[in-house]
Amino acid sequence: MPLVLIHTRLLMVCSVFLICSLLSAQKNETPLSIAKTSTHQIELRHDNDFFVFRDRYYTTGSFITYRNALKNSSFSNGKEQLEIAILQQYYTPNNIKSNKVEDFDRPYVGYLGISTGWSFAGNSEFLLFKVGTGMMGPIAGAEEFQGLFHSSGGIDTPPWAAQIKNSVHINFQTTYAKEWQLALNPMSVRIALKPSLAFGTKDIYLQPEAVLYFGKRNPITSSSAYNQIGVLDREFYFSFGAAYRRVLHNSLLEGHPRHDSSVFLVEAEKGLVLFNYEFVYRAGRNTYKLAQNYVSKESEATKAHITFGFIIARSF
Template structure:
């Protein structure tokens, strides 16, 4: 009888030990799962910006060269937003941003006072448009898709804006005749660009090199382009740098860039009018090949981004000359 009780007690101890072990394993598994969830949450937090939106003001102008010709003025008002990532996109360390930019471009000939078409080296032209853009990055790769729709010609308001500026902001300024402006027309255009970047030297004086092919297709622009870019200074990686308008970066940046570009032009509506047909009195044929060069200076501090770029571009058509202009941009995240 005593032996039976011994066996019963031994069996009870074995069962109790087994149950305790299973409880301990389950507890460890729950703890591990909880830790994994915390790590995933932390990684998700680190891979999202402090501020999800940004507004941008940018102005292009050639006034620093005391000229008022060709691509004379560009005014841009932009809103940029960080897009939420799916679990797969987060695992791949992607960034996705949407941009909405309202802008106006003004093009004028060299002689602003002539009333004779034969003295014009290009037609007057203006464009106002809305650009919808999506930027997707993954490590050292960037894809940017832009879709633009807008109006060229007198309806763009370019003549009114330029004349008002020269009347109010300058003394003894030339008021352009806007003779034979490119005719009114609606435009739809798609733009694509790809970036592949390599880091050649780490911080504090980082060196980056990138290849930046571009393409445009539509009624306003049709071309293919290849750019080569170098960045020097205190700069973050592609996915976190203001060099590409990224909202993810938190570190201060201070660097400069040089860009060389070549473009093969299929159509330029600011010289030729709408290829679907319009009633422009005066148009010219663009050069098929164009060359670009610019130097840029960039500064990111806290929520503020500022850049200044100095541009050179070769002549766009036979009777024109090379052109120089400056871009100044200020952006603030919020």
Template sequence: MALRNTQLPAILFIICIWCGAISVSYGQANTDKKFQNQISASTINDNFLPPYQDYYFTNGLHLSYSRLVNSDFFLSNIMSGEQRKQILRFTLGQEIYTPRLIRAQTIANIDRPYAGYLFLTSTLDTFWRRQNYLQLGLTLGVIGPSAGGEQLQKKWHKWFGFPQPLGWQFQIQNLPVANINMDYKYSFPLSSSADIISNTGFRAGTAFNDLSAGAKLRLGDINAIDHSVATASQLQKKGKDTPADHHKKEWFVFLGVNNTFVLHNALIEGNTFDSTKQAYIKEAEPYLLTISGGFEYALPVVSWRLVMSQLSPEVKGGRRHNIVRVSMAVRF
């Protein structure tokens, strides 16, 4: 018998709890070790919470490998200071986007294009003076049929008894993705159990061009951002000069707000330089507000993140959208 929409989030939740129990037990047994490598996985979906609807950002899967590198790897003269750290990260991801009405077969009822997105991102995260964080990144990939979004969504819906999407003929056609990004964060300590992390950044390239700024409030048993689950920076080398908080677990709740000023979004508007080859495109909203909250927990060997976000409409005439990200990372 096919699974109902409401059954899938419950099944995934049980699997996460089971994996978490194993990971926590393993993590408690390895608290004396130092770890310089990390693998992590994130699933992003709008079907984890009521009303269990499947539209807009409908699914995402990210797999990452991170490696602690020599602190003189890059920009050592510019960002000098105590407690300097650099982490090199590679992320392979696939994302699927659909209109609100996936059963619609006419343009009049398609409020955003279907789109598959497959990418590989390389980033260098630099931390200095325990409060500064700079990420520089390069993303290469493809948006369109070659990304496999149509095939994956149709198989997923067939396996779990979901309604089949009927409008993939309105998807964004193949276009290359070559983007750079920069993100800078700064931590403002409020007390030993609270801080505010500001962020500013931009993306530029063939697919995404935007500016962003925001802030996040953390409350709980927090670490500095150079060794926190908040910035995926728990990797460390052996040494007597390791700060004390690098050896303790971390947990906190958070609430964040992010403002994005959109210049171009190829997932909605097609190619940045030539959109005339697209069968169907829409106009992206120039401003996007994202409100996020959640819980993050880390032991020396394992960490978990649960992030719930609400996005303002991304397309003209669109609706707000809720998505959930569940992430797990293991260090070795």
């Protein structure tokens, strides 16, 4: 069975299972259950630019994540979590009608991968370390997956000409956050500084970021802002983030850093500006997020781009 069909069926089965669980849980949820704790969570996330009437650059991403809160932490002043995720992302040029390389402003490429992560959450600090590995190129199944989606909706499928060639990647990422609370609930105001670093064969970059949170939000150790599970107190807040990314290498544009004989590659922009808006609502064991992400042009010929992200999660 083709790899893309396995991934598609797995995503569909998990999506249906989680949505059914959410619907049935809503009927049985009681006020007391909001105060209960959980140690596990399954999350579905889908990124798409369809809602801004675009079909270019980072056009779709699908993620399934499982998280587990460790009962016995090695740290007396915080808590630890583990996570594992599978993901598929694909990228297309602005002109998806032509099959001529000279009409492209970036190459076609797909990425299919798996990542694992460990995090520590303290009273005012957060640390995340992730390791990811995956396949880039036609083997990632992005062309077939997009073709399946487009054909089901009666939309023309892009030609996927001159894709970046197959390669295997490994990447490491670490994020640290320091947070300050400026006002208390129910309309709290918090600010966080979140520098992150990625290095490996897929991405190499340094990214300082500042995030503002407004609304009813829990402390770091139990907040969905940091994907924390445990105490499930209700949350309803809005966040705005701004970041600058210093890029040293981006294989989704430049190919594998060691050697890549792909027909068409472009040089990545060294400095990117990113903005993020997110609305979050958590009630009992269910969490819902709606995000909008902006990134400035990633190569000389491309333009700035906006995508939306939809996230639902169930804790148990």
